Amino acid sequence: MPKxxxxxxxxxxxxxxxxxxxxxxxxxVPAHCLGLxxxxxxxxxxxxxxxxxxxxxxxxxxxxxxxGKAAKAPTNLGGDGTRDLxxxxxxxxxxxxxxxxxxxxxxxxxxxxxxxDFRRLLEDKDVDAVVIASPDHWHAIxxxxxxxAGKDVYCEKPASNTIEEGRAMVEATERYARVVQxxxxxxxQMPAYHAKSYINNGQIGRVxxxxxxxYASPDGDWKTPNAEPPPELDYDLWLGPARYMPYNxxxxxxxxxxxxxxxxGQIRDRGAHxxxxxxxIMDCDATGPVSIDGSGDPPKDGLFDAAVTMRIxxxxxxxxxxxxxxxxxxxxxxxEARYGAVYHGDQGRLTVTHGDGAPTNTETKAKEYVAPIDGxxxxxxxxxxxxxxxxxKTREKPIMHMEAGHRVASLCILGNIAFQLQxxxxxxxxxxxxxxDDEANRLLRRPGRGVWHI
Amino acid sequence: xxxxxxxxxxxxxxxxxxxxxxxxxxxxxxSVVPALITLTENTDPGIAKAATEALTTMVHACGxxxxxxxxxxxxxxxxEKHTAHTLRLxxxxxxxxxxxxxxxxxxxxxxxxxxIFALERIPGPASEKAxxxxxxxxxxxFRPRLLYAxxxxxxxxxxxxxxxxxxxxTALGLAEAGNFAKGRIGLTPGPTFAxxxxxxxxxxxxxxxxxxxxxxxxxxxxxxxxxxxEHFQCAGxxxxxxxxxxxxxxxVYAKLKSPDRKVRLTxxxxxxxxx
Numbered sequence: 001m002p003k004x005x006x007x008x009x010x011x012x013x014x015x016x017x018x019x020x021x022x023x024x025x026x027x028x029v030p031a032h033c034l035g036l037x038x039x040x041x042x043x044x045x046x047x048x049x050x051x052x053x054x055x056x057x058x059x060x061x062x063x064x065x066x067x068g069k070a071a072k073a074p075t076n077l078g079g080d081g082t083r084d085l086x087x088x089x090x091x092x093x094x095x096x097x098x099x100x101x102x103x104x105x106x107x108x109x110x111x112x113x114x115x116x117d118f119r120r121l122l123e124d125k126d127v128d129a130v131v132i133a134s135p136d137h138w139h140a141i142x143x144x145x146x147x148x149a150g151k152d153v154y155c156e157k158p159a160s161n162t163i164e165e166g167r168a169m170v171e172a173t174e175r176y177a178r179v180v181q182x183x184x185x186x187x188x189q190m191p192a193y194h195a196k197s198y199i200n201n202g203q204i205g206r207v208x209x210x211x212x213x214x215y216a217s218p219d220g221d222w223k224t225p226n227a228e229p230p231p232e233l234d235y236d237l238w239l240g241p242a243r244y245m246p247y248n249x250x251x252x253x254x255x256x257x258x259x260x261x262x263x264x265g266q267i268r269d270r271g272a273h274x275x276x277x278x279x280x281i282m283d284c285d286a287t288g289p290v291s292i293d294g295s296g297d298p299p300k301d302g303l304f305d306a307a308v309t310m311r312i313x314x315x316x317x318x319x320x321x322x323x324x325x326x327x328x329x330x331x332x333x334x335x336e337a338r339y340g341a342v343y344h345g346d347q348g349r350l351t352v353t354h355g356d357g358a359p360t361n362t363e364t365k366a367k368e369y370v371a372p373i374d375g376x377x378x379x380x381x382x383x384x385x386x387x388x389x390x391x392x393k394t395r396e397k398p399i400m401h402m403e404a405g406h407r408v409a410s411l412c413i414l415g416n417i418a419f420q421l422q423x424x425x426x427x428x429x430x431x432x433x434x435x436x437d438d439e440a441n442r443l444l445r446r447p448g449r450g451v452w453h454i
Numbered sequence: 455x456x457x458x459x460x461x462x463x464x465x466x467x468x469x470x471x472x473x474x475x476x477x478x479x480x481x482x483x484x485s486v487v488p489a490l491i492t493l494t495e496n497t498d499p500g501i502a503k504a505a506t507e508a509l510t511t512m513v514h515a516c517g518x519x520x521x522x523x524x525x526x527x528x529x530x531x532x533x534e535k536h537t538a539h540t541l542r543l544x545x546x547x548x549x550x551x552x553x554x555x556x557x558x559x560x561x562x563x564x565x566x567x568x569x570i571f572a573l574e575r576i577p578g579p580a581s582e583k584a585x586x587x588x589x590x591x592x593x594x595x596f597r598p599r600l601l602y603a604x605x606x607x608x609x610x611x612x613x614x615x616x617x618x619x620x621x622x623x624t625a626l627g628l629a630e631a632g633n634f635a636k637g638r639i640g641l642t643p644g645p646t647f648a649x650x651x652x653x654x655x656x657x658x659x660x661x662x663x664x665x666x667x668x669x670x671x672x673x674x675x676x677x678x679x680x681x682x683x684e685h686f687q688c689a690g691x692x693x694x695x696x697x698x699x700x701x702x703x704x705x706v707y708a709k710l711k712s713p714d715r716k717v718r719l720t721x722x723x724x725x726x727x728x729x
Contacts, residue, residue, distance in 0.1 A: 442577075
């Protein structure tokens, strides 16, 4: 250690600043310097590749023709609606379903390259960053491979299907110094910003309990039989690392989320939004609970296996507080919404609703609150995708960085494990292992199928 | 609920009774397992589901500890007839006594994936030895899968297998699996280690560092800094930051003036940890 200090002291902070800032000042050439009135110069445009372009994924497409046209960033991804869209274009598209691929190619316009296998898209040197909106069981491998290929990543929530996957995603992000944003866009929405500012400045006192409510997951049926996969779908590639099971339309597009092998119910689908805001407000982006207690009921019959009703109680220490995920739970008395969370402090309470694509909301008292000049300052995201694109340029950590995404996904995963095992589990949030529970620890990892391994 | 009443409910047509039965299956002993396994293959999907969930509930009821007296008999009963589901359950409660039987299912193409899944999840040296032993007898198409499992478990004894596999020029899949495994297992420093994927070399450098071989790690990370790809240079910088020596710092310093913006900013971030 002393040796290291001796050697490095030869370099000063001035050297460092000179080396980094002088060059970066001249890196981005403004469009008008190149004589282009509307079209941004290529060095300003971020080239996007898209992996998974079905229901959610197509919402991220940036058509070529839109480049250079003035537009504001959409507020469904957060921000205050005043921000001009950062120049970006969709140059590469990938989906295992060729009908979706064709539709997306039409939407984007001529010139976009199309791929069925995401590994080929990742070989494309022109792609700067990828947007991953495939089913949950693909998130880890695709994010890790993208980092290994030098791409920055915007990955839909929840980040991972197992604790091991999430930690591997964090390691890959750090190993290659990539920018990874997980798509829990609630924290980028203005009401969440207001709520965090209100609570972190002590307006409801110390928060002791956060109670989430959500309606139940569907219980499914047997109406859709197993069948041959449709010709447009590469079913083996759709399954990827997940265990083999016969094709069934009610298990694939959209419906995958009601099966634990691919998704895992509302606690993952919406929990990754609602509990993301909770982790952000409670400053728990680098830690987790010390115990998880699970109860509830699975579907009595039918194809699905994710919990229909559930109640998960997470206990945190230092500071001590409790997070409860309940479907159905007790809705807020202050704001009407189908899902959200009530933050209970020792001097009051505050409701924050939604946190996903539906309009997030909070109470007027928080929206009108102005933090004192010496109060806690909260980062105001320009919008979830905009924040990501900013970070692609600055190399800073985005608002829902990989570690934060992993910790939120961990809540979803741990909740589902406690539900499956129907017992209280003791969790070490540093070692990321259960205490004294062999079976629960085996559920932290799920080996992949065939060649798909992290 | 007595045994026969329980099995009748599972095999019956009343959804509510089936549900109540499989939710209470933790009370049953291992003697119901053969009948339940048969019912998992029932043509009525509701009955098959109830039987499947009943077996799962029984496993969860005793899976917490090896000391639970219900656990060993249940694992033994599940090991009597392998199906995809019984192997999945054995991955949760199987132990050394179950390993030889599970390893036999590696040679059954219909069950091989679930068998390796179970072995990979069952902790301890017995499952590792079984995977190693299976390698010699495995079909060429299944050998890569075994190497992935051995690599993920970082089984040191599998290093020679991984090294040989990565040199294989006739089977690309095997060579890739060999690279994957070798990178994660580490050992045997060498200028001869030339993986087809740089990602595996980076894992190898991490393994070297974890084994305390800073000199080798430094050499490997330094090689990354000479690569044209910015993300490999960034990985080299991050690795140098982990090594933390003066020599590593010097390498990082040199990259503070890189013409590539990402490399320059990553170097600055790593450098800030040195100063």
